[in-house]
Amino acid sequence: MSGNRRVMLTPAYVLHQHDWRETSRVVEIFSHEHGRIGLVARGVRRAKSPWRAVLRPFQALLLSWSGGGELATLTGAETAGATHVLSGPGLMSGFYMNELLLRLLPRRDPQPELYRQYSKALARLMHATAPALRVFEKQLLSALGYGLNLEREAVSGQPLRVDAIYRYELEHGPVPAAETTGNGLYISGAALVALALEDLSQTEQLHEARKLLRGALERLLGERPLRTRAVMRAFERSSKAPPDGLTEVAR
Numbered sequence: 001m002s003g004n005r006r007v008m009l010t011p012a013y014v015l016h017q018h019d020w021r022e023t024s025r026v027v028e029i030f031s032h033e034h035g036r037i038g039l040v041a042r043g044v045r046r047a048k049s050p051w052r053a054v055l056r057p058f059q060a061l062l063l064s065w066s067g068g069g070e071l072a073t074l075t076g077a078e079t080a081g082a083t084h085v086l087s088g089p090g091l092m093s094g095f096y097m098n099e100l101l102l103r104l105l106p107r108r109d110p111q112p113e114l115y116r117q118y119s120k121a122l123a124r125l126m127h128a129t130a131p132a133l134r135v136f137e138k139q140l141l142s143a144l145g146y147g148l149n150l151e152r153e154a155v156s157g158q159p160l161r162v163d164a165i166y167r168y169e170l171e172h173g174p175v176p177a178a179e180t181t182g183n184g185l186y187i188s189g190a191a192l193v194a195l196a197l198e199d200l201s202q203t204e205q206l207h208e209a210r211k212l213l214r215g216a217l218e219r220l221l222g223e224r225p226l227r228t229r230a231v232m233r234a235f236e237r238s239s240k241a242p243p244d245g246l247t248e249v250a251r
Contacts, residue, residue: 005066006065007033007064007065009076011033011060012063013030013122014027015028015029016102024040025040025041025045026039026041026071027041028102030101031063032112035108036102037107038071039073039074040071040072041074042074051074051077057094058084058085060083060119061078062076084123086125086126090126093125093132096228097118097133100140105144117135121136130210134213137216137217148195148212148216150192150196151196153173154173154174155172155175160174160192162189162190164176165188166189167185170219185215188205188208190202191204191208191209195213
């Protein structure tokens with residue numbers, strides 16, 4: 001995006017926003033056609049701004065903007081359907097997905113399929129928080145070019161066996177545990193197949209998939225921790241127990 005290019009009413013979600021100057025905000029969005037974009041919403045903090053009640057996370061939007069450079073200027077915003085009403089585990093999980101996109105997606109890199117999967121994940125968060133998170137993490141890794149090998153053994157190329165245990169090497173894939181030594185990320189063939197099929201209804205397979213996906217994401221995130229995880233760890237350290245299910249985000 002360069003010069004005075006204008007974008008009109010494209011589907012998007014708000015990922016994050018922060019105050020900018022006296023009356024404005026910088027709004028980070030994830031759009032269907034243009035990927036992650038930074039926008040300046042001028043005057044949005046004024047009491048009479050029509051955008052104040054529109055620029056909310058998890059609300060499907062139609063946004064317009066103009067200009068290029070690091071930040072474009074928001075010129076229009078309207079809702080495009082019902083808000084995904086999230087609470088408890090679903091709310092924290094939604095913010096977790098937003099933070100992953102902010103940290104890992106480069107700006108102006110169109111990801112239309114990932115956008116559709118993000119929208120589907122938001123709807124699923126209202127019912128099945130942990131499975132929705134794991135599936136989205138898997139899809140995000142694939143979109144970034146770091147998709148997991150969930151179909152064949154890394155060395156032999158043979159199909160995975162659901163009755164086998166594997167040591168998962170992030171650079172290559174699953175290696176039968178009997179052929180490895182030492183510490184590592186061990187996971188059952190059944191869990192790998194379940195993740196490939198995006199059917200994580202079994203609790204043990206869900207937990208195994210979480211460990212694998214967490215390891216793969218941490219390799220990309222580096223040493224700077226996610227804020228959403230820090231929030232949940234603070235809950236866990238406090239005398240008040242976190243709402244049921246939120247520990248799925250913190251771990």
